[in-house]
Amino acid sequence: MNYFPDEVIEHVFDFVTSHKDRNSISLVCKSWFKIERYSRQNVFIGNCYSISPERLLRRFPCFKSLTLKGKPHFADFNLVPHGWGGFVQPWIEALARSRVGLEELRLKRMVVTDEGLELLSRSFVNFKSLVLVSCEGFSTDGLASIASNCRHLRDLDLQENEIDDHRGQWLSCFPETCTSVVTLNFACLEGETNLVALERLVARSPNLRSLKLNRAVPLDALARLMACAPQIVDLGVGSYEDEQDSESCLKLQAAIRKCTSLRSLSGFLEAAPHCLSAFHPVCHNLTSLNLSYAAEIHGSHLIKLIEHCKKLQRLWILDSIGDKGLEVVASTCKELQELRVFPTDLHGGGNTAVTEDGLVAISAGCPKLHSILYFCQQMTNAALITVARNCPNFIRFRLCILEPHKPDHVTSQPLDEGFGAIVQACKNLKRLSVSGLLTDQVFLYIGMFATQLEMLSIAFAGDTDKGMLYVLNGCKKMRKLEIRDSPFGDAALLADVNKYETMRSLWMSSCEVTLGGCKRLARKAPWLNVEIINENDNNRMEENGYEGRQKVDKLYLYRTVVGTRVDAPPFVWIL
């Protein structure tokens, strides 16, 4: 390879797209490092505080696509206070100052502002794609800037963001000359939508493949939109509220029948049950169905819809479907790869909830299943052992038993053996979330068998530091470890400080780690940012005499090459 000119090597590298592989390539030799640097198109930064924008630009001067993630995962569940960090502004500013021809920006759990969006829209002539997932801090004014200024906008994909909806005219900010839109997802917007502007935009976008509407789009508008865009592949129908208008329904049915490319369906936020039948003609083509927001639809109607979906690969649903419904899924959806079952009743005791039987049925009926997220009220070791035997191909296995510390409801034993069976059978398991009553034993199993595990979520589990140690010592590929309300303390935290260099981050909240332990860790590992998040105590931790022994509320540590961040709020103490 050394005798080939750089251009040839670069051409070969073009075929290598995965980040891991490209990182590996760059380690081979200096020459490859250099070639790879200049040719890297897509940069992925899993923790925005692990590196600075300046260093990013020094290493990769020519990239076109940047993915940034900010807050830790538990921020989704309100465990990270407002203002903690994850600000994208410095990144946008640095990129704008440089000569990078940014075309795509993908952000997850970051704080975005209208000013930032405006700067973004004005700084990159070829900007094409904006994907924001679980972000916050901006309004529809920011969207208006993007619409107005990005001449070649292809994707505007807003997933589960907190957007201040000023009920403005952002949709009408797309110039009439803009015909390049491929993805338009604004399902998370709360306010009214300019329907006229929307229809005109859709009508002049022949490449539109993915359209996800928000709750404010009524049925007749939906029918018109679908009629304008029969090429649609991925549709989010918004609220889909039945207006008892038979003419609208007929128009909708006619429009739906023309959408022969439709493969993915979502929305139905306020759907009345009998409207679902309008979609039956296209169900046989669907590969992805997200009904997890369709809280208004009763199980039986969900089942009627799913019975038509023989090609389904991905299903997100509410537990109102029940075990019986999951049995229908198991017998109908033989191509199913990913299943998520969300709870409808958080107080417990719902009679339509799913149980271990539903999970077993799915595992028996769907041979291609590799990812599952399952919320339920009860579980047994026997069921999990059966699931493990049926489905040794899990890559992601997330089980959430709603009541913390709940044991096997038949034997009253901890669920150690059940999860143990899962990790032993599933040799490719990369992500695992455990729940229910669990002792240190389950972590012994995880450490022993989950050799490929990269992300582990632990809540209300374990007995002693040994539990956490089993995991840290055993799981060589661990990248993200997040623990809450479990009795792991300083001994586990400090046992192998170098382990954290191989991981992206560690989160521990309401555990037994003390301030003294965290300080010792920070001293031993200066290349880590050790953050203590303590909303109330703030600096009171220093004042009282028990400093060393005081328990830390929330600990978040991560490796970084740029040291302590400068944008931390007062309630974050970086040791």
Place this chain on the structure above:
Amino acid sequence: MISELEMGKAESELELGLGLSLGGGTAAKIGKPGGGGAWGERGRLLTAKDFPSVGSKRAADSASHAGASPPRSSQVVGWPPIGSHRMNSLAAKSAREEEEAGKKKVKDDEPKDVNKKVQVGFIKVNMDGVAIGRKVDLNAHSSYENLAQTLEDMFFRGNPGTIGLTGQFTKPLRLLDGSSEFVLTYEDKEGDWMLVGDVPWRMFITSVKRLRVMKTSEANGLAARHQESNERQRK
């Protein structure tokens, strides 16, 4: 466990020199120089009484020091692990069911449980002059004083990292008694804007759709409208 339950530790606002007292001065002050994130944001989740206090042990300890506002020691923050968008969706559904149960409307095929607890969920709060709104979880509050305290912490004691929410307002606030520059108003289910504080708390949380911290000068006439809509409600 988390700050909401340690609100008994009244911290004086030395940094900003505020001597806040709300409605009588017995309400516990929540000292959060870092911004009212704990209360403010998205969510406190109601959960069962059958939670052992492993996680909430520290909370239970500090709960005993609580001031006037009783903390909810049965709440576990961030559990079950469901994102806030979903929580809101569930809360909205639950609120609708409660509303319909109250109006005695009959839907054919929906299971009904009138005794189900209302998951009120997160309510958007906007303030005049501030571009980006916030969300507050009404479940985590037990009185108007609580709520006002949270909102003040959120909008008037924001940390430097938050753009646009800090700064100019250093006067002590009395959102509820009409003596400050701002008043707290809310939009009810019928779309009317009313002054907060006129109806019993329980009634308020089932009828509030969103909140607005409004300039007092703009709030004229709200009281009068409140009378009219009250009469309308009694139809």
